[in-house]
Amino acid sequence: MDSLMLEAVVAEVEDRLSGARFEKIYQPESDTLIAKLWTGRETLRLLVSASPRFPRLHLTEQKFANPSAPPRFCQLLRARLKRLVSVRRIPGERIVEFQCSGPEKEFYRLIVELMGRHANLLLVDAQGIIVDLWQRREASVGGRTLLPGQPYQLPPPRPLQPLESWDGKLPQDAARTEAVAHHLSRTLTPISRLSARDLAEGGREGHNLQELVRDLAEALRGKAFEPVVGVLDGERVVSPFVPRFLALESRQRFDSPSQAAEAYYRQLVEEEGDLGEQQFLRRLVARHQKRVKGRLAKIREQEKELDKADQYRLKGELLLANMHLVRRGMEQVEVENYYDDPPSRVVIELDPGRAPHENADDYFRRYKKMCRGREHVERRLHETQQEMDWIDGVAFSLSQTRESEDLVDIRSELEDAGLVPSAGRMEKSFAKNRRPRPQSALTPGGFRVYWGKNSRTNDYVSRELASGGDFWFHACQVPGSHVLLKVTRKGEEVSEDDLLYAAAVAAAHSRAAQSGKVEVMVARAEDVRKPKGARPGLVTVAAYRTVMVEPLVPNSES
Structure with a gap:
């Protein structure tokens, strides 16, 4: 998250959350924290992510699963933080400090460091001593030791100039537009690569570069945000201000910096497959x-x-x-x-x-x-x-996962198989106790069709949801969802069109979905059995027929 976007988000959070009371803090993913705060008028959710690839901070409207048991650091924050007093960004750094009060009016600083793979979250007391932190490190980043009981130290300061005090000087070798943009992004704060390119383009067109920089500083100081997400040279970009000299493709305007940030990162997460631990x-x-x-x-x-x-x-x-x-x-x-x-x-x-x-x-x-x-x-x-x-x-x-709670299911399954170390009681309790939620749609004849999103929901569909008279579907010889067509009344006639519809859904939710035609198994639910001791999602089918169908994604999925 670049410093300009971070500055805008911090300004928004400061305006909307200062003085708010912490209602709930929970950790839906191993590297993501959600804080619900009551402002006196509304409840807002603040997202903090220490993802190595997409560290970020913004208000969110996205709903996350609330695990039944919080991890250690999350428990600590729940116990120590009662009210958010103020928010500020450390000048020149991608570090945000939340000044908070505790149950007995004691003072704490919740420090969010959004520095790429070194992203971290620390709780510091009134004496500047680290109470605890997300990632413990010994003399790693800039020689700092980040451990409980040690004084908190900021990274070594960088020689950056605030926007409003820039003297307008450029190095002699900054003759080309690209070189000017590079110089601005390396020497000014807060700024982003996009804003530096936009300023350099304005200078190339004959505008006074120093005045353009001061205009940007004035807009930031006056919080005259025009948040936008778009595409520039084939790359998705986000900015608290609409570029004045660069033309963005697929431009979307938003009402607040947080809304723009959420839209931008949610799309990135889906495209890059980095939902929490998804990439790992x-x-x-x-x-x-x-x-x-x-x-x-x-x-x-x-x-x-x-x-x-x-x-x-x-x-x-x-x-x-x-x-x-x-x-x-x-x-x-x-x-x-x-x-x-x-x-x-x-x-x-x-x-x-x-x-x-x-x-x-x-x-x-x-x-x-x-x-x-x-x-x-x-x-x-x-x-x-x-x-x-x-x-x-x-x-x-994993390739189909888009929701954090489904990722918890998959991690729990891999834990049970001994492939990953246990992430603790939070994920296990949540994964074991949460009722599986298969997706569903209606066939043309009005029958309800269900399908799983992972091994756990596939097991639920085939073993618990299925009953006598239902029909079961699965793409032949390829990984995919277990699909069930529920027959509401025993002996009820199901048309071939309805069966082919359910088969097409099974084809669409399989690894063969990109094929023009997919061979799909059609069986009675009573002919589907899970062998004793078999891994999640594995079944045997005693009798079935196959049909060739084109994949179909239903218009309405729930």
Whole structure:
């Protein structure tokens, strides 16, 4: 979040939240905090994110899941913060200080550092000592130690000039517009790359650059915000002011800096796939997919080796039938294979140090060992294939996830599988206790169709929501949602059009959704079973037929 946008958001938050009472603080994601504050007229929600890719701060209208048990730092803030006194941005830094009072009128500073991968959130007492913080670090950023019990120190100051006091001087090598924009963005505060480019473009068109900078400072001081989100040179941008000299494509105007920031970051999160820990979980799942795929390949190689078992038995039998041709010390013998029609000649390798019957016994031993190993290999192959199907389903769910509470479900599932360390009671309690919420729509004939968004809701759809007479759908051989068409009255007739509609929904919510036609399984719900001990979202289908349909995303989803 650039310093200009941050300055505008802080000005808005200061105006609207100063003096407000903390009603609730909760942590819907591992790197996101939501504070609900009562101003005396309305309840507003403040979002603080320490996401390494999209650290940000703004008021939000987006609704987040409220976990049933807060993590340690969130519990601390709930206990210590009662009222927000004032808000200010540290000059020259992407650091915001919330001055707060506690239950006994004690003074605290909640400090938000929005510095990329070093983003952090700290609670500091009246003596400047860190009470606790989000990310503990020892002498990492700028040599600072950020630990509880240590004095809080700001990063080393940077040589930046405030907008209103800029002297208008440019270095000699800043002749081109790009060089002017680079110089402004590196030396002035608060400013953004977009505003620096806009100022430089105005200077190129003959306007007095120093006056343009002072105009920007005056607009910021007077809070004359015109928040806008648009596209410049193919890149999405957000600004508290409409550029005067640069033309934005797809321009959207907003009533407040927070509204613009929320629209901008929500779109980025969806496009970049960085909903909380989504990017981290995607990389983790991709690594596990690679490991399971490699293990599957090795087991299949072992399976191919097992096909040689019958060859060992055959060679043992042929040796017994041709003992008169074998002598100790021979390395091989050629015999007639009378099992072939017509008979063929076979060369059998021998151990010259063994007697003829010992060589035959050795082939029989190897045959029996492979027969015993076949059951083990087949079991491992089945289990590993199930694991591959499961992790492919998790990867697909992650690619479709747009809500934070669904991400909590997926993380909880990966925790149960031992792939990620436990994030604590908050996520586990929330994921286990929250009732799954499958999406739904109506078929043309008025039947309700449900489908899951991840393994947990798929399990709910197939195991708890389904009952006798319902129809179950899933795209063939690819990860996707479990889809259920509910039959409200036993024996009620369901038209083929309704079945094809539900099948098209299953096609649309599968990895094959971009295909023109998708093969979809159609089964009775009673023919769908979850094997004992199977991973979430995995079922077996006793009987089904398939249909070819075009993917269909319903107009109304709930």
